[in-house]
Amino acid sequence: MIKIFNSLTKKKTIIKKRNLKLFVCGPTVYDFSHIGHARIYIFFDAFVRFLRKNGYKVKFLMNITDVDDKIINKAKELNKSPFYIARKYEREFLKDIELLKIRVDKFARASQHIDVIIKQIKKLIEKSYAYVTKSGSVYFRTKKFKDYGKLSGQDINQLKDIEKSEEKEDPLDFALWKGRTEKSKFEPVWKAPWGYGRPGWHIEDTAITEKYFGVQYDIHGGGIDLIFPHHECEIAQQEAASGKKPFVKIWMHVNLLYVEGKKMSKSLGNFITIRDFSKIYPLRFLRFFILAHHWRAIIDYNQNTVNDLWNKYIKINEFITKLEQFKINKKIKYSKLKKEIQRSLEDDFNTSKVINLLLEEINKIEGNQEVGPDLSKILQDLDQIFVCFYPWQKLNKKLLALISKRERLRQQKKYEEADKIRDFLKSKFVYLQDTKSGPLIINLN
Numbered sequence: 001m002i003k004i005f006n007s008l009t010k011k012k013t014i015i016k017k018r019n020l021k022l023f024v025c026g027p028t029v030y031d032f033s034h035i036g037h038a039r040i041y042i043f044f045d046a047f048v049r050f051l052r053k054n055g056y057k058v059k060f061l062m063n064i065t066d067v068d069d070k071i072i073n074k075a076k077e078l079n080k081s082p083f084y085i086a087r088k089y090e091r092e093f094l095k096d097i098e099l100l101k102i103r104v105d106k107f108a109r110a111s112q113h114i115d116v117i118i119k120q121i122k123k124l125i126e127k128s129y130a131y132v133t134k135s136g137s138v139y140f141r142t143k144k145f146k147d148y149g150k151l152s153g154q155d156i157n158q159l160k161d162i163e164k165s166e167e168k169e170d171p172l173d174f175a176l177w178k179g180r181t182e183k184s185k186f187e188p189v190w191k192a193p194w195g196y197g198r199p200g201w202h203i204e205d206t207a208i209t210e211k212y213f214g215v216q217y218d219i220h221g222g223g224i225d226l227i228f229p230h231h232e233c234e235i236a237q238q239e240a241a242s243g244k245k246p247f248v249k250i251w252m253h254v255n256l257l258y259v260e261g262k263k264m265s266k267s268l269g270n271f272i273t274i275r276d277f278s279k280i281y282p283l284r285f286l287r288f289f290i291l292a293h294h295w296r297a298i299i300d301y302n303q304n305t306v307n308d309l310w311n312k313y314i315k316i317n318e319f320i321t322k323l324e325q326f327k328i329n330k331k332i333k334y335s336k337l338k339k340e341i342q343r344s345l346e347d348d349f350n351t352s353k354v355i356n357l358l359l360e361e362i363n364k365i366e367g368n369q370e371v372g373p374d375l376s377k378i379l380q381d382l383d384q385i386f387v388c389f390y391p392w393q394k395l396n397k398k399l400l401a402l403i404s405k406r407e408r409l410r411q412q413k414k415y416e417e418a419d420k421i422r423d424f425l426k427s428k429f430v431y432l433q434d435t436k437s438g439p440l441i442i443n444l445n
Helices: 035-053 069-078 082-099 114-126 201-213 224-242 274-278 283-291 303-325 335-346 351-368 375-386 397-411 415-427
Strands: 003-006 011-014 019-024 057-064 106-109 130-132 138-140 174-179 190-192 195-199 217-223 248-254 257-259 299-301 430-435 438-443
Touching: 003 248, 019 035, 019 201, 035 057, 035 217, 035 248, 035 257, 035 274, 035 283, 035 375, 057 201, 069 082, 082 274, 106 201, 114 130, 114 138, 114 174, 114 190, 114 201, 114 224, 138 224, 174 201, 174 224, 195 201, 201 217, 201 224, 217 224, 224 248, 274 283, 283 303, 283 351, 283 375, 299 303, 303 351, 303 375, 303 430, 303 438, 335 351, 335 375, 351 375, 397 415, 397 430, 397 438, 415 430
Parallel strands: 019 057, 019 217, 057 106, 217 248, 257 299
Antiparallel strands: 003 011, 130 138, 138 174, 174 195, 190 195, 430 438
8 A cells, every 4th residue: 555745635645546647847958957856856766666566557757848938048148049958958858867767758848739838828818717918928817716825835815926027917926928028039939829929837737747647637746846836836727727626636745955955056066967976976876865865855965974875875785796695594584674665665655764674684684694585586676666776787898807907916915006906996986895705896886
């Protein structure tokens, strides 16, 4: 019985339905993705893998916001077409996704769904939930939707201006369509019944999900910072347009990732892209680092936390490498461990607890040097969900040759030269432990 915390109800909800439609807010493609984005994508990838392993059928959809003010501003800054910017960083995002072993069934670009966006806006205008301004912009009448604030738990009477504009009937109204202000190569526009312009941010997601999932679906995921106003506006748009509630049954919001206690910012110099991370650590460790925290807890990326988890990562990798060397004791069973792992994942997908359970078990085994025959199977099954316990790539011939050369140097008692090779291998995330039968090779890649 899988249950997950639902941001809408503020309590854990049992996932009863076996065929699930799951949508996760994807990137706005104007720059490289950072490790905060990676946290969201890694978590939902692991969660979907878990659901599927437990017999659920999941359609996993993610949007790509390729029409946005941030893209326009970047285009102006670089004197490039906004679509040049969007395509460039979309390609980079997809490379990162592939390198992190993240699997999404379908990516949907906002720019390729303008027809369904316009269709949804027309419906809202017809129902008087939206109005057209002189500039050709379209705004949603927020106060007309009585349930506004139910996701974020805010009182609509306490809210202030959501988006600045002198054209709005009410300060709380938000843009569904932004009319063209001037002809510019930096601003993409499409023709709509009310004039040339481009979609607002919130309408892109609801139009995309309506096309692929219908007006109601099962799970919507994203970062906690999207609850308000983005997801609140999504609910208002779709429920107003369709007249059906709830728009989404379960809302899942992954908490923030800070760096040294502060939000990532280029001005502070603490902005860590996925590419930056990969220059310091293997990307497999990034998956481990993210999943070692509960998805609803804040992560503070600081050197103490990183060092602690890096040591735990090495410990698990070292244990898996040594596993075949331990004495097999058929009397040792892991039924309790299996149940605890399954129970932890079924209860709010607690990946952090699972990693701690593994480390506790490893400490016990190292104390008596005996393992049960089914432990390897447990670890391999778990890695189908976590994808961080076993090496992603084999050692190449060059590295293997260096390991052999180092062993020869040690036998010749040329320890200084041998240590230099060992240090080089360590920089390539290959750790060696010398034993009587030769070096134990721990591949952390």
